[in-house]
Amino acid sequence: KEMLTIVDKPLIQYAIEEAQAAGIEQFFFVTGRAKSALEDHFDLAFELEASLKERGRTALLDELRGWLPEAGQLAYTRQQRPLGLGHAVWCARHLVGDDPFAVILPDDLMVGDPPCLAEMVDVYARTGGNLVAVVDVPREQTKRYGVLDLVCDDGRLARARGVVEKPDPADAPSTLTIIGRYIVQPEIFGHLADIAPGAGGEIQLTDGLDRLIADGQPFHGLRVAGRRFDCGSKLGYLEANIALGLRHPELGEALRGLLKTYL
Ligand code: G1P
Numbered sequence: 001k002e003m004l005t006i007v008d009k010p011l012i013q014y015a016i017e018e019a020q021a022a023g024i025e026q027f028f029f030v031t032g033r034a035k036s037a038l039e040d041h042f043d044l045a046f047e048l049e050a051s052l053k054e055r056g057r058t059a060l061l062d063e064l065r066g067w068l069p070e071a072g073q074l075a076y077t078r079q080q081r082p083l084g085l086g087h088a089v090w091c092a093r094h095l096v097g098d099d100p101f102a103v104i105l106p107d108d109l110m111v112g113d114p115p116c117l118a119e120m121v122d123v124y125a126r127t128g129g130n131l132v133a134v135v136d137v138p139r140e141q142t143k144r145y146g147v148l149d150l151v152c153d154d155g156r157l158a159r160a161r162g163v164v165e166k167p168d169p170a171d172a173p174s175t176l177t178i179i180g181r182y183i184v185q186p187e188i189f190g191h192l193a194d195i196a197p198g199a200g201g202e203i204q205l206t207d208g209l210d211r212l213i214a215d216g217q218p219f220h221g222l223r224v225a226g227r228r229f230d231c232g233s234k235l236g237y238l239e240a241n242i243a244l245g246l247r248h249p250e251l252g253e254a255l256r257g258l259l260k261t262y263l
Contacts, residue, residue: 001232002106003037007244007251008063011231012038015106016067022117024102027069028095029076030088039076042069084202089184090192098186103205105180109240112226116181119224123157124183129218130209133181134158135228139169145177146206148221158221162213165199165206176221178206179228188212 002012016027031038052061075095079088089103102117110116116133124131134148149162150173158176167173182205191211198204213219229243230236245255 006240011106015104018115018117021115022121027074028092030079030091086192086203086205086208093189100185103182107232108180109229109231110226116224116226123222127220131183131220133179133224134176134221136175137177139175142167142169142172147172148176149173156223160219163206163210165204
C-alpha cells in the first residue's frame, strides 16, 4: 500500500517528507515480505538517471530524486509475521533505542499546513509524554479506530486517562479517535514485549499506550489542522488523488476541467 502513488509520489514519500518537516533525521521502516520496492525507492536509480541525463531532462531528474537520504539515515527491519501494529513497532526497538520516537502510518495521508507531525512536535514540547493526532468521528465508526477516554478537552488538545482499540460504539468512551501519527516514549517497548493480543487477535500499539498511561505518563490527543485521507480505503485513496491533483501546479486546472465532464 505504501508504494501506491498519490498524483505523482508514493505514499511513503509523503510520510518521509512529513517526518523531515518535523525535524526528524533518522527513519526506520518496518516492512514485510515482498516489499523490496520500498528500499529501492530511496536509492539511486542508475539506469533511469543515466538515460534522463543523456536526454537533458534535468527537471525530471530532480523530481525523480525527490529526497534521497544520506548514507545511514535509513534502516529497515522486517516484521516476519503480521501480529499487529504494536508488534510491528516493537520490531524496531533496537533501532529506536532509548529516545522518544514518532510513528507514522503511511496509509493515513495527512495534508495541511503546518504538516501534521511538525504541529505535533510543537505541542509535544509543552505536553511531553505520549501524543497522538486525533479526529472526531461519528459514533458508529469507533469500531475502526483507537478511541480516547477523556479527562479534559479544550477543543484542540485533549488529555486522556485511557485509550481503547476498536470499541463497539455502545462501549466507546468517546468519539475522539487516533489518526496514524504518534509521538511515543521508549518505555513502550517493555510493554509491547509482554502484552497479550488485543482487538482482532493482534498486539495493539493502543494497548501499549494504555499501559504507559497506567504508569503515570501524560497522554494527549491533538486535533491537528491538516486533513486526513484514509488511503487504506478505496474511496479515501481516490479522494486523496483528486484533492491533491486539484492543487497540483501543473495538473490542477486540467483536472478541474476533466472532472466537470464527469459530473
Ligand atoms: C490503526 C490503529 C488504530 C488507529 C488507526 C488509524 O488501526 O490500531 O488505533 O486509530 O490505525 O488509522 P488499523 O487501521 O491498522 O486497523
